[in-house]
Amino acid sequence: MESESNLSIDQNPNPNSLEVSEEDHLKFLTINAKEEEVVVNSEKRSEEFLNGSMNSNCDQRVPTSENEEEQLHLENEEQIEVVIGSVNSVDNEEELIVEKELQRDSTLGSVGTDVFEEVGESFSPSEFANGCSSGDYSQIEEPNIEEETSMSEVVRESISSDVVRRENSEIEFDAQSNPSSSGYVGERGSNSSSASTVSDEIEEVEEDGSFDRGVVTQQNDNSSNGVYDSASWVPGKRHDEEDDASISWRKRKKHFFVLSHSGKPIYSRYGDEHKLAGFSATLQAIISFVENGDDRVKFVRAGKHQVVFLVKGPIYLVCISCTEEPHEALTGQLELLYGQLLLILTKSVNRCFEKNSKFDMTPLLGGTDVVFSSLIHSFSWNPAAFLHAYTCLPLAYPTRQAAGAILQDVADSGVLFAILMCKHKVVSLVGAQKASLHPDDMLLLANFVLSSESFRTSESFSPICLPRYNPMAFLYAYIHYLDVDTYLILLTTSSDAFFHLKDCRLRIEMVLLKSNVLSEVQKSILEGGLHVEDLPIDPSPRTGYLAPHLGHDRSRTESPSRSGEVNPGIGGPAGLWHFIYRSINLDQYVSSEFSSPINSSRQQKRLYRAYQKLYASMHDRGIGPNKTQFRRDEDYVLLCWITQDFELYAAFDPLADKALAIKTCNRVCQWVRDVENEIFLLGASPFSW
Amino acid sequence: MGLSSTTTSSNESTQLCVFDLKRGQHEGQELDKILFFYPADCPFSTQLSVIGLSEGLITFTRIFSPEDACEVIEAEKHSHVFYQAEPDIWMVMIIEKNKETEAIWRIDALKKVLMEVHSLFVMFHGSVRMLLDKDPGGGLVRIHLYSFIMDYLTDFFVGKKLQFPSFRDSLKERGTIQMLTVGREAAIGVQSLVRVVESSCAGNAQCNSLVLFQDLLVSTTLPPDDTVNLFTYAVLRLTPRALSSATSTWSYLRRGTTASQVATDSIFENAGSAIHASRDTSPSRQGQRHHVPRPLRPEKWSKGKDGFLSTDIWGTQVDNLGSVTPTVWLQETKERVYVCVYQQKHLTIILLVPVNSIVSSEQGISIVKQQFLEHASLKILKVEEKLTRGWGGENAYHVAGYRYLLFDSDRNISRASPPGKVTTLTKDSLLALNKLREEVELEKSRAKHDDLRCEKDLEVCIRARNNAWVIARVTRGKELYMVLEKGDETLLYASDAVEKFSNRYCDGAFSLD
Incomplete structure (x- = not known):
């Protein structure tokens, strides 16, 4: 199954070409001159766009069947399986979604959209063969031309670098186009100033949550659609102008750094990596100093600050934080950050360091800032980041079954994993026999897809690595948005499965439309999941019980119990505020919707951190998981209960009565069991066996 | 030197150092920073690297946390515990983690060890900075620190290994006082005893006193910090339990074994001159010039016929008539006081007489002692009896089930x-x-x-x-x-x-x- 992918790993990367590519990247990061450079092109285009020239965009969106044919032709001829996401400006997004079917295929070949043609060309194997350096971005798995390398492999090599370049080009464009309207700002390179001013004020809240500014509150009116709504968060690098000499930089609450073992900066959450070279070298010095003493530094504490280190071969990851998160949690976040890096590059990037210890990795990750910053953002709202479990969108059992059935159908035809997701929640998920998907991989994959604007606008085929599945090899992900929030990911080991997957997708899409799954999904988003106000006072026997708003009767738009009766003991000054229930066997969790008084993003973040702390306290490595914990402080009463089957984390009013709180927890567990058919994905997934 | 190296090599897992960030600023003079290093026979290169890392991290963490610099480095195999004892004077303890030997601890408990040794040091010798000011070469402070910390560490030796508080000591709190609960009647008795005791001081001088029963505090007229220091010292070296050579495990503060004490003693004798020999300033010579009292040296206190404890730690009088009365610094009043310790069975009374209230030192003290005996002897007997009757034994504060x-x-x-x-x-x-x-x-x-x-x-x-x-x-x-x-x-x-x-x-x- 992985043999093919592994082949590419066995190849030795060509150091010479690495050098070349480094230069290349430098070139396109700094000089906007070369016409043939994709990114340069996109930059140029974005300049045009800023100047008011909308032509290229409009052109690009024009769906023509001609384009589609042209594209197919191109792909067949040159064995390109990659369809690069388009760089549409976001104001047109709605329109685009309506036309997605057509637009998706129209990304190549139209007037003024040379970008995509050139992307295609630059990936052409002939360029590799000719040793043309200009379009060569394949730093990761550079094929050795002397070796017997099949075309498909060469292409795969080029695909592997595609991620890098694609990201780069589009992000440049997004940043230029209209950050405020898109809500997505990826800023990098020379032209970040305009975007950073926009995101500046938002940043403050994002990072310390110490204010409740209306502009930024993450209360989408539609607060039901996500546990922690991240809708108004703006991804991408900010404060690029800062460096370690800036006071503002030093005062940031949570820094993340990735650097190489030679001390070269690879990623920094704040500030320009290049300006942080000195700082990076300091971090490297600390790590290697301790290593020289035959030891390994894990963390350093100084007042409210913690410096947490994680060494992964030639890659060092460091977090500097004063967020009061337990160091275990921060280490876990660094692990995920590393996982995200692997998802983009695979572990074979280590080879580059073996060849050249001073290897500069930044170009390889060019433009992926958004992916990392969005992951880091998720560390303050997504419970999956510390629970190591995923969550499902609540759906009527038959609806999820219907979705599962068609995914299963596809999985049987050689797809490794078929995943239907809605934002960060799983609608359904099917894996080929014996293949199991780790919840962390799902988190990273979903983050990768959701943070890259390009996937929203066209179908894509992208090499990705699932670090928990196989850190050494690429899989190939066919990604397609079925509507604004819902997307399908089909994973395969075969690099030339694009057309097959495209067919699969068409089939899936048809079935989903016919069986109304997509509309049910939209409905579920509106209705939200479990609301603590709806906790049944006296749960009825398991069979036949339906939660007030989670029943099959999905025609209701409003749950009467939520608006009407108020459940005594639930909510209010002495009651349950929120809970998270994690099913151990299913690797899934369900989190209740936020309700009063956990309204503001700041309060949500604080609760998130409290849960995180509780989790760390319950799961100490040395003494193993505790069974129960009751914790009362100024902010909450927290109760945690761990059994063989589940973990329950519940937050109450700080004045809550202990006996009542325990009773409520029992009721929550009963409630969750009663509606487990709807809130969890049951049975269908082999990974839970 | 040979002896010391064999003794310390088994303790390589633990390092303890004191350094001054103000010193040794120039390249090549880094050794000057080091005021104390355990083990003493550790190569200078290792010492420098320990201090280099510590200093590096102090500087580094100040970028983000200027107020509170590095407190701890947790590495896979070691914990480095930092304590800034005085401005720019840092103490760092590095101990090896080892699950098998139960080397699992709380950082805070280890930090309390550093705090304890420092505050005891200051009580006897004054602050490190003050000693440095007195002798900028650093010899004076080095010889003081060396003898003091080495003596302090003897209590942590189990066999030849240093053993600091571990998770097994989670129900203990270093740096605190344990009190004896007394009934109303006894309390009144103690109160009047204290009044009598403190009136033994000549003239108008303000005396202070501590009264201990067994290893528990009964009464104090000192402010909290000074009380903690003197109480700690009393439990370490003065109470009947501390005096008896048969070391009881009852008190957690006492852990030492005679064997290890001998060992460290010999380290001191050997290393005292050796460690500094290679340094520019030769503190060993200064050590000979200055008499360095070693208040924590084990088994140096003994009870005299008059009921007062005496020691030759502070030397003997010129005319060889007796030993010099020890003095300590009180933190609160910043004054130097004589320490007179009287013991009656389980009762220990520490009387503190301000140095400047007594004109001719030893003579004045013996007058105070005389008055003390005259006025208080009877009361002491009574109070001791009363307390002994009410004393519930070692398990007095046990609560069944808890x-x-x-x-x-x-x-x-x-x-x-x-x-x-x-x-x-x-x-x-x-x-x-x-x-x-x-x-x-x-x-x-x-x-x-x-x-x-x-x-x-x-x-x-x-x-x-x-x-x-x-x-x-x-x-x-x-x-x-x-x-x-x-x-x-x-x-x-x-x-x-x-x-x-x-x-x-x-x-x-x-x-x-």
């Missing part, structure tokens, strides 16, 4: 289950408690940093994997830690147990209503 530590941070007082009872707890329970205490300490230190928040109020009940309840309560400067091993499984059982304990033994401090 293993606890009660700690009042405002008054630096703690009370705990007797060590003998704590040893009945399983390792798992103690580990869980150790971890919980660590969490609470972090919360506390954060609350301290966060001046917006008022004092920490926290309640945590954990049912550990082994079904023991591990409980922490923090409220209004009081802390209660508890392990209930044979408890019911419900949370309500656990909180009831706390409630009962609180009402009965803590004046309801931890009760919810």
Whole structure:
């Protein structure tokens, strides 16, 4: 199954070409001159766009069947399986979604959209063969031309670098186009100033949550659609102008750094990596100093600050934080950050360091800032980041079954994993026999897809690595948005499965439309999941019980119990505020919707951190998981209960009565069991066996 | 030197150093920073690298946290515990983690060791900075630190290995006083005794006193910090238990064995001259010039015929008539006082007489002692008898079913289950408690940093994997830690147990209503 992918790993990367590519990247990061450079092109285009020239965009969106044919032709001829996401400006997004079917295929070949043609060309194997350096971005798995390398492999090599370049080009464009309207700002390179001013004020809240500014509150009116709504968060690098000499930089609450073992900066959450070279070298010095003493530094504490280190071969990851998160949690976040890096590059990037210890990795990750910053953002709202479990969108059992059935159908035809997701929640998920998907991989994959604007606008085929599945090899992900929030990911080991997957997708899409799954999904988003106000006072026997708003009767738009009766003991000054229930066997969790008084993003973040702390306290490595914990402080009463089957984390009013709180927890567990058919994905997934 | 190297090589797992960041600023002079290093025979390169890393991290962490620089480095195999004892004077302890030898601890407990040795040092010798000012070459402070810390460490030797407080000591709090609970009548007796004792001082001088029964404090007229220091010293070296050569394990502060004391003594004799030999300034010569008293040197105190304890630690009088009366610095009043210790069976009375109130030192002191005996002897006998009658023995503060530590941070007082009872707890329970205490300490230190928040109020009940309840309560400067091993499984059982304990033994401090 992985043999093919592994082949590419066995190849030795060509150091010479690495050098070349480094230069290349430098070139396109700094000089906007070369016409043939994709990114340069996109930059140029974005300049045009800023100047008011909308032509290229409009052109690009024009769906023509001609384009589609042209594209197919191109792909067949040159064995390109990659369809690069388009760089549409976001104001047109709605329109685009309506036309997605057509637009998706129209990304190549139209007037003024040379970008995509050139992307295609630059990936052409002939360029590799000719040793043309200009379009060569394949730093990761550079094929050795002397070796017997099949075309498909060469292409795969080029695909592997595609991620890098694609990201780069589009992000440049997004940043230029209209950050405020898109809500997505990826800023990098020379032209970040305009975007950073926009995101500046938002940043403050994002990072310390110490204010409740209306502009930024993450209360989408539609607060039901996500546990922690991240809708108004703006991804991408900010404060690029800062460096370690800036006071503002030093005062940031949570820094993340990735650097190489030679001390070269690879990623920094704040500030320009290049300006942080000195700082990076300091971090490297600390790590290697301790290593020289035959030891390994894990963390350093100084007042409210913690410096947490994680060494992964030639890659060092460091977090500097004063967020009061337990160091275990921060280490876990660094692990995920590393996982995200692997998802983009695979572990074979280590080879580059073996060849050249001073290897500069930044170009390889060019433009992926958004992916990392969005992951880091998720560390303050997504419970999956510390629970190591995923969550499902609540759906009527038959609806999820219907979705599962068609995914299963596809999985049987050689797809490794078929995943239907809605934002960060799983609608359904099917894996080929014996293949199991780790919840962390799902988190990273979903983050990768959701943070890259390009996937929203066209179908894509992208090499990705699932670090928990196989850190050494690429899989190939066919990604397609079925509507604004819902997307399908089909994973395969075969690099030339694009057309097959495209067919699969068409089939899936048809079935989903016919069986109304997509509309049910939209409905579920509106209705939200479990609301603590709806906790049944006296749960009825398991069979036949339906939660007030989670029943099959999905025609209701409003749950009467939520608006009407108020459940005594639930909510209010002495009651349950929120809970998270994690099913151990299913690797899934369900989190209740936020309700009063956990309204503001700041309060949500604080609760998130409290849960995180509780989790760390319950799961100490040395003494193993505790069974129960009751914790009362100024902010909450927290109760945690761990059994063989589940973990329950519940937050109450700080004045809550202990006996009542325990009773409520029992009721929550009963409630969750009663509606487990709807809130969890049951049975269908082999990974839970 | 040979002796010292063989002794210390088995202790390579532990390093302890004191350094001054103000010194040795120029390249090549880095050694000048080092004021103390254990083990002393550690190569200079290693010493420099330890101090280099420490200094590096202090500087580094100040980028982000200028107020509170590095407190701890946790590495896979070692913990580095930092304590800034005085401005720019740092103490760093590096200890090796080892699950098999139960080398699992709380950072805070280790830091308290550093704090303790430093505050005792200051009590006897004055601050490190002051000694440095007196002798900028550093020889004076080095010889003082060396003898003092080495003597202090003898108490931590188990066999040839240094053993610092581990998770097994989770129900103890270093740097606190343990008090004797006395009845009303006895309390009045003690009060009048104190009045008499303190009146022994000649003239108008303000004397202070501490009264101990066994290893427990009965009365003090000193401010809290000075009380803690003198109490600690008394328990280490002065109480009847400390005097008796048969070392009891009863008091946790005493751990030393005679063997190790001999060993460190010989290290000192050898290394005292050797370690500094290669340095520019030769403190060994200075060491000969200055007499360096070693107040923590074990078994140097003995009870005289008059009931007063005496020692030749501070040297003998010129005319060889007796030993020099020891003096200490009081933190609060910043004055130097003579220490007179009187012992009657289990009762130890420490009388502190200001140095400047006595004109001709030893003569004046003997007058004070004389007056003391004249006025107080009878009262002392009575009080001792009364206290002995009321004394419940080593397990006096045992509460059946509970293993606890009660700690009042405002008054630096703690009370705990007797060590003998704590040893009945399983390792798992103690580990869980150790971890919980660590969490609470972090919360506390954060609350301290966060001046917006008022004092920490926290309640945590954990049912550990082994079904023991591990409980922490923090409220209004009081802390209660508890392990209930044979408890019911419900949370309500656990909180009831706390409630009962609180009402009965803590004046309801931890009760919810």
